Amino acid sequence: MDFPRCDRCGDAGCKVGEPGKFKDCPTVVSDVTRDEIVERYHEPEINRIMQNAAKVERGTMQPVNGVLTPIRPRISEIMAFADLMGWKKIGVAFCLAARDEAIKLTKVLEARGFEVCSIICRNFSMQKREFDIAKEDCLKSEMETVCNPVYQAELLNEAGTQLNIVVGLCVGHDMLFSKSSNAYVTTLSVKDRMTGNNTIAPLYSGFFSEILKRY
Ligand code: SF4
Incomplete structure:
Protein backbone atom coordinates (compact mmCIF):
# COMPACT_ATOMS: atom_id res chain seq x y z
CA MET A 1 0.00 0.00 0.00
CA ASP A 2 1.17 3.50 -0.76
CA PHE A 3 1.13 6.09 1.98
CA PRO A 4 0.71 9.81 1.69
CA ARG A 5 3.93 11.82 1.88
CA CYS A 6 2.90 15.46 1.74
CA ASP A 7 6.32 16.36 3.14
CA ARG A 8 7.86 15.33 -0.17
CA CYS A 9 5.46 17.31 -2.35
CA GLY A 10 7.03 19.98 -4.48
CA ASP A 11 4.32 22.62 -4.61
CA ALA A 12 1.44 21.89 -2.19
CA GLY A 13 -0.90 22.31 -5.14
CA CYS A 14 -3.84 21.37 -2.91
CA LYS A 15 -3.75 24.91 -1.55
CA VAL A 16 -4.90 26.25 -4.90
CA GLY A 17 -7.22 23.35 -5.75
CA GLU A 18 -4.70 21.39 -7.79
CA PRO A 19 -3.63 18.36 -5.77
CA GLY A 20 -2.54 15.05 -7.24
CA LYS A 21 0.45 15.98 -9.39
CA PHE A 22 2.72 14.21 -6.95
CA LYS A 23 2.64 10.39 -6.86
CA ASP A 24 2.33 10.07 -3.09
CA CYS A 25 -0.39 12.71 -2.82
CA PRO A 26 -3.21 11.48 -0.56
CA THR A 27 -5.65 12.23 -3.38
CA VAL A 28 -3.82 9.62 -5.45
CA VAL A 29 -3.04 6.92 -2.89
CA SER A 30 -6.37 6.86 -1.02
CA ASP A 31 -9.45 4.89 -2.08
CA VAL A 32 -11.66 7.36 -0.24
CA THR A 33 -13.37 9.74 -2.61
CA ARG A 34 -13.45 13.48 -2.16
CA ASP A 35 -17.27 13.36 -1.93
CA GLU A 36 -17.08 10.83 0.90
CA ILE A 37 -14.78 13.13 2.83
CA VAL A 38 -17.05 16.13 2.26
CA GLU A 39 -19.94 14.02 3.56
CA ARG A 40 -18.07 13.34 6.81
CA TYR A 41 -17.91 17.07 7.46
CA HIS A 42 -21.69 17.30 7.27
CA GLU A 43 -22.02 15.32 10.49
CA PRO A 44 -23.60 18.04 12.71
CA GLU A 45 -20.97 18.28 15.46
CA ILE A 46 -18.03 18.12 13.09
CA ASN A 47 -19.67 20.69 10.85
CA ARG A 48 -20.29 23.02 13.78
CA ILE A 49 -16.67 22.79 14.83
CA MET A 50 -15.50 23.52 11.30
CA GLN A 51 -17.87 26.48 11.06
CA ASN A 52 -16.65 27.89 14.34
CA ALA A 53 -12.98 27.24 13.59
CA ALA A 54 -13.46 29.34 10.45
CA LYS A 55 -15.14 32.10 12.46
CA VAL A 56 -12.24 32.09 14.94
CA GLU A 57 -9.67 32.27 12.17
CA ARG A 58 -11.56 35.10 10.51
CA GLY A 59 -11.84 36.95 13.81
CA THR A 60 -8.12 36.65 14.37
CA MET A 61 -6.98 37.65 10.88
CA GLN A 62 -8.07 41.23 10.45
CA PRO A 63 -6.99 43.84 7.92
CA VAL A 64 -4.36 46.16 9.34
CA ASN A 65 -3.10 48.75 6.86
CA GLY A 66 -4.64 46.62 4.15
CA VAL A 67 -2.85 43.41 5.17
CA LEU A 68 -4.52 40.45 6.92
CA THR A 69 -2.79 40.38 10.27
CA PRO A 70 -3.31 38.29 13.43
CA ILE A 71 -4.77 40.52 16.12
CA ARG A 72 -5.14 38.12 19.05
S1 SF4 B 1 -2.21 16.93 -0.60
FE1 SF4 B 1 -1.11 16.46 -2.50
S2 SF4 B 1 -0.76 18.50 -3.38
FE2 SF4 B 1 -1.19 18.83 -1.20
S3 SF4 B 1 0.80 18.81 -0.16
FE3 SF4 B 1 -0.01 16.73 -0.08
S4 SF4 B 1 0.94 15.73 -1.84
FE4 SF4 B 1 1.10 17.94 -2.21
Missing part, protein backbone atom coordinates in the same frame (compact mmCIF):
# COMPACT_ATOMS: atom_id res chain seq x y z
CA PRO A 73 -3.24 35.23 20.64
CA ARG A 74 -4.26 31.59 20.88
CA ILE A 75 -5.62 32.03 24.42
CA SER A 76 -8.14 34.52 23.06
CA GLU A 77 -8.90 32.23 20.13
CA ILE A 78 -9.65 29.35 22.50
CA MET A 79 -12.04 31.52 24.50
CA ALA A 80 -13.73 32.78 21.34
CA PHE A 81 -14.11 29.21 20.11
CA ALA A 82 -15.60 28.12 23.45
CA ASP A 83 -18.06 31.03 23.27
CA LEU A 84 -19.15 29.99 19.79
CA MET A 85 -19.58 26.37 20.89
CA GLY A 86 -21.56 27.46 23.95
CA TRP A 87 -19.02 25.87 26.29
CA LYS A 88 -19.00 27.42 29.75
CA LYS A 89 -17.03 24.89 31.78
CA ILE A 90 -13.36 24.56 30.95
CA GLY A 91 -10.77 22.19 32.36
CA VAL A 92 -7.10 23.09 32.63
CA ALA A 93 -4.76 20.09 32.81
CA PHE A 94 -1.36 21.38 33.73
CA CYS A 95 2.08 20.19 34.62
CA LEU A 96 3.78 21.13 37.86
CA ALA A 97 6.46 22.82 35.75
CA ALA A 98 3.80 24.99 34.07
CA ARG A 99 2.01 25.95 37.26
CA ASP A 100 2.63 29.68 36.90
CA GLU A 101 1.19 29.75 33.39
CA ALA A 102 -1.79 27.64 34.45
CA ILE A 103 -2.59 29.97 37.36
CA LYS A 104 -2.51 32.97 35.04
CA LEU A 105 -4.61 31.16 32.46
CA THR A 106 -7.31 30.24 34.96
CA LYS A 107 -7.52 33.89 36.06
CA VAL A 108 -7.97 34.99 32.46
CA LEU A 109 -10.62 32.32 31.84
CA GLU A 110 -12.53 33.22 34.99
CA ALA A 111 -12.37 36.92 34.24
CA ARG A 112 -14.06 36.11 30.92
CA GLY A 113 -16.86 34.31 32.75
CA PHE A 114 -15.88 30.67 32.30
CA GLU A 115 -16.23 28.14 35.07
CA VAL A 116 -12.81 26.57 35.50
CA CYS A 117 -11.66 23.20 36.84
CA SER A 118 -7.91 22.73 37.06
CA ILE A 119 -5.83 19.67 37.79
CA ILE A 120 -2.12 19.44 38.26
CA CYS A 121 -0.20 16.44 36.96
CA ARG A 122 0.87 15.25 40.39
CA ASN A 123 -2.66 14.74 41.68
CA PHE A 124 -2.88 11.91 44.23
CA SER A 125 0.93 12.05 44.69
CA MET A 126 1.46 8.82 42.82
CA GLN A 127 5.00 7.48 43.03
CA LYS A 128 6.98 5.96 40.20
CA ARG A 129 7.42 2.70 42.07
CA GLU A 130 3.63 2.25 42.06
CA PHE A 131 3.71 2.12 38.26
CA ASP A 132 6.65 -0.32 38.21
CA ILE A 133 8.96 2.31 36.75
CA ALA A 134 12.52 1.03 37.07
CA LYS A 135 14.98 2.83 39.35
CA GLU A 136 17.30 3.56 36.45
CA ASP A 137 14.46 5.39 34.73
CA CYS A 138 13.83 7.67 37.71
CA LEU A 139 15.49 11.05 38.15
CA LYS A 140 16.32 10.45 41.82
CA SER A 141 14.40 7.50 43.20
CA GLU A 142 11.34 5.36 42.64
CA MET A 143 9.72 7.26 45.50
CA GLU A 144 9.55 10.49 43.48
CA THR A 145 6.09 11.57 42.45
CA VAL A 146 4.98 11.00 38.91
CA CYS A 147 2.47 12.62 36.59
CA ASN A 148 -1.01 11.13 36.65
CA PRO A 149 -2.54 12.12 33.30
CA VAL A 150 -5.23 9.43 33.25
CA TYR A 151 -6.72 10.87 36.40
CA GLN A 152 -6.27 14.41 35.24
CA ALA A 153 -8.65 13.44 32.47
CA GLU A 154 -10.93 11.25 34.58
CA LEU A 155 -11.45 13.96 37.15
CA LEU A 156 -12.20 16.55 34.50
CA ASN A 157 -14.61 14.01 32.99
CA GLU A 158 -16.32 13.75 36.36
CA ALA A 159 -16.47 17.52 36.62
CA GLY A 160 -18.20 17.59 33.23
CA THR A 161 -15.86 20.03 31.54
CA GLN A 162 -16.83 20.86 27.98
CA LEU A 163 -13.33 21.65 26.78
CA ASN A 164 -9.97 20.76 28.28
CA ILE A 165 -6.86 22.86 27.80
CA VAL A 166 -3.44 21.24 28.11
CA VAL A 167 -0.71 23.35 29.64
CA GLY A 168 2.78 21.92 29.54
CA LEU A 169 2.17 18.18 29.83
CA CYS A 170 5.08 15.82 29.16
CA VAL A 171 5.48 13.70 26.05
CA GLY A 172 3.48 10.51 26.62
CA HIS A 173 1.48 11.97 29.48
CA ASP A 174 -0.16 14.37 27.04
CA MET A 175 -1.17 11.38 24.91
CA LEU A 176 -2.76 9.55 27.81
CA PHE A 177 -4.57 12.71 28.81
CA SER A 178 -6.00 13.29 25.34
CA LYS A 179 -6.99 9.66 24.98
CA SER A 180 -8.74 9.62 28.37
CA SER A 181 -10.54 12.95 28.08
CA ASN A 182 -14.24 12.92 27.23
CA ALA A 183 -14.17 16.57 26.26
CA TYR A 184 -12.30 17.88 23.26
CA VAL A 185 -8.71 18.77 24.08
CA THR A 186 -6.79 21.76 22.83
CA THR A 187 -3.17 22.47 23.62
CA LEU A 188 -1.95 25.81 24.84
CA SER A 189 1.60 24.68 25.48
CA VAL A 190 3.67 21.53 25.57
CA LYS A 191 6.69 20.75 27.66
CA ASP A 192 10.09 21.09 26.08
CA ARG A 193 12.58 21.14 28.89
CA MET A 194 15.51 22.20 26.75
CA THR A 195 13.95 25.02 24.75
CA GLY A 196 11.69 26.66 27.31
CA ASN A 197 8.70 25.09 25.54
CA ASN A 198 9.63 26.54 22.17
CA THR A 199 9.28 23.14 20.56
CA ILE A 200 10.15 24.06 17.00
CA ALA A 201 13.25 26.09 17.82
CA PRO A 202 15.55 23.08 17.21
CA LEU A 203 14.30 22.93 13.62
CA TYR A 204 15.49 26.49 13.02
CA SER A 205 18.64 26.43 15.13
CA GLY A 206 21.77 24.39 14.46
CA PHE A 207 20.52 21.46 16.50
CA PHE A 208 19.47 19.27 13.56
CA SER A 209 21.36 21.19 10.89
CA GLU A 210 23.65 18.29 9.96
CA ILE A 211 20.69 16.01 9.39
CA LEU A 212 18.77 18.68 7.51
CA LYS A 213 21.74 19.33 5.24
CA ARG A 214 22.13 15.63 4.49
CA TYR A 215 18.50 14.84 3.62
Whole structure:
Protein backbone atom coordinates (compact mmCIF):
# COMPACT_ATOMS: atom_id res chain seq x y z
CA MET A 1 0.00 0.00 0.00
CA ASP A 2 1.17 3.50 -0.76
CA PHE A 3 1.13 6.09 1.98
CA PRO A 4 0.71 9.81 1.69
CA ARG A 5 3.93 11.82 1.88
CA CYS A 6 2.90 15.46 1.74
CA ASP A 7 6.32 16.36 3.14
CA ARG A 8 7.86 15.33 -0.17
CA CYS A 9 5.46 17.31 -2.35
CA GLY A 10 7.03 19.98 -4.48
CA ASP A 11 4.32 22.62 -4.61
CA ALA A 12 1.44 21.89 -2.19
CA GLY A 13 -0.90 22.31 -5.14
CA CYS A 14 -3.84 21.37 -2.91
CA LYS A 15 -3.75 24.91 -1.55
CA VAL A 16 -4.90 26.25 -4.90
CA GLY A 17 -7.22 23.35 -5.75
CA GLU A 18 -4.70 21.39 -7.79
CA PRO A 19 -3.63 18.36 -5.77
CA GLY A 20 -2.54 15.05 -7.24
CA LYS A 21 0.45 15.98 -9.39
CA PHE A 22 2.72 14.21 -6.95
CA LYS A 23 2.64 10.39 -6.86
CA ASP A 24 2.33 10.07 -3.09
CA CYS A 25 -0.39 12.71 -2.82
CA PRO A 26 -3.21 11.48 -0.56
CA THR A 27 -5.65 12.23 -3.38
CA VAL A 28 -3.82 9.62 -5.45
CA VAL A 29 -3.04 6.92 -2.89
CA SER A 30 -6.37 6.86 -1.02
CA ASP A 31 -9.45 4.89 -2.08
CA VAL A 32 -11.66 7.36 -0.24
CA THR A 33 -13.37 9.74 -2.61
CA ARG A 34 -13.45 13.48 -2.16
CA ASP A 35 -17.27 13.36 -1.93
CA GLU A 36 -17.08 10.83 0.90
CA ILE A 37 -14.78 13.13 2.83
CA VAL A 38 -17.05 16.13 2.26
CA GLU A 39 -19.94 14.02 3.56
CA ARG A 40 -18.07 13.34 6.81
CA TYR A 41 -17.91 17.07 7.46
CA HIS A 42 -21.69 17.30 7.27
CA GLU A 43 -22.02 15.32 10.49
CA PRO A 44 -23.60 18.04 12.71
CA GLU A 45 -20.97 18.28 15.46
CA ILE A 46 -18.03 18.12 13.09
CA ASN A 47 -19.67 20.69 10.85
CA ARG A 48 -20.29 23.02 13.78
CA ILE A 49 -16.67 22.79 14.83
CA MET A 50 -15.50 23.52 11.30
CA GLN A 51 -17.87 26.48 11.06
CA ASN A 52 -16.65 27.89 14.34
CA ALA A 53 -12.98 27.24 13.59
CA ALA A 54 -13.46 29.34 10.45
CA LYS A 55 -15.14 32.10 12.46
CA VAL A 56 -12.24 32.09 14.94
CA GLU A 57 -9.67 32.27 12.17
CA ARG A 58 -11.56 35.10 10.51
CA GLY A 59 -11.84 36.95 13.81
CA THR A 60 -8.12 36.65 14.37
CA MET A 61 -6.98 37.65 10.88
CA GLN A 62 -8.07 41.23 10.45
CA PRO A 63 -6.99 43.84 7.92
CA VAL A 64 -4.36 46.16 9.34
CA ASN A 65 -3.10 48.75 6.86
CA GLY A 66 -4.64 46.62 4.15
CA VAL A 67 -2.85 43.41 5.17
CA LEU A 68 -4.52 40.45 6.92
CA THR A 69 -2.79 40.38 10.27
CA PRO A 70 -3.31 38.29 13.43
CA ILE A 71 -4.77 40.52 16.12
CA ARG A 72 -5.14 38.12 19.05
CA PRO A 73 -3.24 35.23 20.64
CA ARG A 74 -4.26 31.59 20.88
CA ILE A 75 -5.62 32.03 24.42
CA SER A 76 -8.14 34.52 23.06
CA GLU A 77 -8.90 32.23 20.13
CA ILE A 78 -9.65 29.35 22.50
CA MET A 79 -12.04 31.52 24.50
CA ALA A 80 -13.73 32.78 21.34
CA PHE A 81 -14.11 29.21 20.11
CA ALA A 82 -15.60 28.12 23.45
CA ASP A 83 -18.06 31.03 23.27
CA LEU A 84 -19.15 29.99 19.79
CA MET A 85 -19.58 26.37 20.89
CA GLY A 86 -21.56 27.46 23.95
CA TRP A 87 -19.02 25.87 26.29
CA LYS A 88 -19.00 27.42 29.75
CA LYS A 89 -17.03 24.89 31.78
CA ILE A 90 -13.36 24.56 30.95
CA GLY A 91 -10.77 22.19 32.36
CA VAL A 92 -7.10 23.09 32.63
CA ALA A 93 -4.76 20.09 32.81
CA PHE A 94 -1.36 21.38 33.73
CA CYS A 95 2.08 20.19 34.62
CA LEU A 96 3.78 21.13 37.86
CA ALA A 97 6.46 22.82 35.75
CA ALA A 98 3.80 24.99 34.07
CA ARG A 99 2.01 25.95 37.26
CA ASP A 100 2.63 29.68 36.90
CA GLU A 101 1.19 29.75 33.39
CA ALA A 102 -1.79 27.64 34.45
CA ILE A 103 -2.59 29.97 37.36
CA LYS A 104 -2.51 32.97 35.04
CA LEU A 105 -4.61 31.16 32.46
CA THR A 106 -7.31 30.24 34.96
CA LYS A 107 -7.52 33.89 36.06
CA VAL A 108 -7.97 34.99 32.46
CA LEU A 109 -10.62 32.32 31.84
CA GLU A 110 -12.53 33.22 34.99
CA ALA A 111 -12.37 36.92 34.24
CA ARG A 112 -14.06 36.11 30.92
CA GLY A 113 -16.86 34.31 32.75
CA PHE A 114 -15.88 30.67 32.30
CA GLU A 115 -16.23 28.14 35.07
CA VAL A 116 -12.81 26.57 35.50
CA CYS A 117 -11.66 23.20 36.84
CA SER A 118 -7.91 22.73 37.06
CA ILE A 119 -5.83 19.67 37.79
CA ILE A 120 -2.12 19.44 38.26
CA CYS A 121 -0.20 16.44 36.96
CA ARG A 122 0.87 15.25 40.39
CA ASN A 123 -2.66 14.74 41.68
CA PHE A 124 -2.88 11.91 44.23
CA SER A 125 0.93 12.05 44.69
CA MET A 126 1.46 8.82 42.82
CA GLN A 127 5.00 7.48 43.03
CA LYS A 128 6.98 5.96 40.20
CA ARG A 129 7.42 2.70 42.07
CA GLU A 130 3.63 2.25 42.06
CA PHE A 131 3.71 2.12 38.26
CA ASP A 132 6.65 -0.32 38.21
CA ILE A 133 8.96 2.31 36.75
CA ALA A 134 12.52 1.03 37.07
CA LYS A 135 14.98 2.83 39.35
CA GLU A 136 17.30 3.56 36.45
CA ASP A 137 14.46 5.39 34.73
CA CYS A 138 13.83 7.67 37.71
CA LEU A 139 15.49 11.05 38.15
CA LYS A 140 16.32 10.45 41.82
CA SER A 141 14.40 7.50 43.20
CA GLU A 142 11.34 5.36 42.64
CA MET A 143 9.72 7.26 45.50
CA GLU A 144 9.55 10.49 43.48
CA THR A 145 6.09 11.57 42.45
CA VAL A 146 4.98 11.00 38.91
CA CYS A 147 2.47 12.62 36.59
CA ASN A 148 -1.01 11.13 36.65
CA PRO A 149 -2.54 12.12 33.30
CA VAL A 150 -5.23 9.43 33.25
CA TYR A 151 -6.72 10.87 36.40
CA GLN A 152 -6.27 14.41 35.24
CA ALA A 153 -8.65 13.44 32.47
CA GLU A 154 -10.93 11.25 34.58
CA LEU A 155 -11.45 13.96 37.15
CA LEU A 156 -12.20 16.55 34.50
CA ASN A 157 -14.61 14.01 32.99
CA GLU A 158 -16.32 13.75 36.36
CA ALA A 159 -16.47 17.52 36.62
CA GLY A 160 -18.20 17.59 33.23
CA THR A 161 -15.86 20.03 31.54
CA GLN A 162 -16.83 20.86 27.98
CA LEU A 163 -13.33 21.65 26.78
CA ASN A 164 -9.97 20.76 28.28
CA ILE A 165 -6.86 22.86 27.80
CA VAL A 166 -3.44 21.24 28.11
CA VAL A 167 -0.71 23.35 29.64
CA GLY A 168 2.78 21.92 29.54
CA LEU A 169 2.17 18.18 29.83
CA CYS A 170 5.08 15.82 29.16
CA VAL A 171 5.48 13.70 26.05
CA GLY A 172 3.48 10.51 26.62
CA HIS A 173 1.48 11.97 29.48
CA ASP A 174 -0.16 14.37 27.04
CA MET A 175 -1.17 11.38 24.91
CA LEU A 176 -2.76 9.55 27.81
CA PHE A 177 -4.57 12.71 28.81
CA SER A 178 -6.00 13.29 25.34
CA LYS A 179 -6.99 9.66 24.98
CA SER A 180 -8.74 9.62 28.37
CA SER A 181 -10.54 12.95 28.08
CA ASN A 182 -14.24 12.92 27.23
CA ALA A 183 -14.17 16.57 26.26
CA TYR A 184 -12.30 17.88 23.26
CA VAL A 185 -8.71 18.77 24.08
CA THR A 186 -6.79 21.76 22.83
CA THR A 187 -3.17 22.47 23.62
CA LEU A 188 -1.95 25.81 24.84
CA SER A 189 1.60 24.68 25.48
CA VAL A 190 3.67 21.53 25.57
CA LYS A 191 6.69 20.75 27.66
CA ASP A 192 10.09 21.09 26.08
CA ARG A 193 12.58 21.14 28.89
CA MET A 194 15.51 22.20 26.75
CA THR A 195 13.95 25.02 24.75
CA GLY A 196 11.69 26.66 27.31
CA ASN A 197 8.70 25.09 25.54
CA ASN A 198 9.63 26.54 22.17
CA THR A 199 9.28 23.14 20.56
CA ILE A 200 10.15 24.06 17.00
CA ALA A 201 13.25 26.09 17.82
CA PRO A 202 15.55 23.08 17.21
CA LEU A 203 14.30 22.93 13.62
CA TYR A 204 15.49 26.49 13.02
CA SER A 205 18.64 26.43 15.13
CA GLY A 206 21.77 24.39 14.46
CA PHE A 207 20.52 21.46 16.50
CA PHE A 208 19.47 19.27 13.56
CA SER A 209 21.36 21.19 10.89
CA GLU A 210 23.65 18.29 9.96
CA ILE A 211 20.69 16.01 9.39
CA LEU A 212 18.77 18.68 7.51
CA LYS A 213 21.74 19.33 5.24
CA ARG A 214 22.13 15.63 4.49
CA TYR A 215 18.50 14.84 3.62
S1 SF4 B 1 -2.21 16.93 -0.60
FE1 SF4 B 1 -1.11 16.46 -2.50
S2 SF4 B 1 -0.76 18.50 -3.38
FE2 SF4 B 1 -1.19 18.83 -1.20
S3 SF4 B 1 0.80 18.81 -0.16
FE3 SF4 B 1 -0.01 16.73 -0.08
S4 SF4 B 1 0.94 15.73 -1.84
FE4 SF4 B 1 1.10 17.94 -2.21
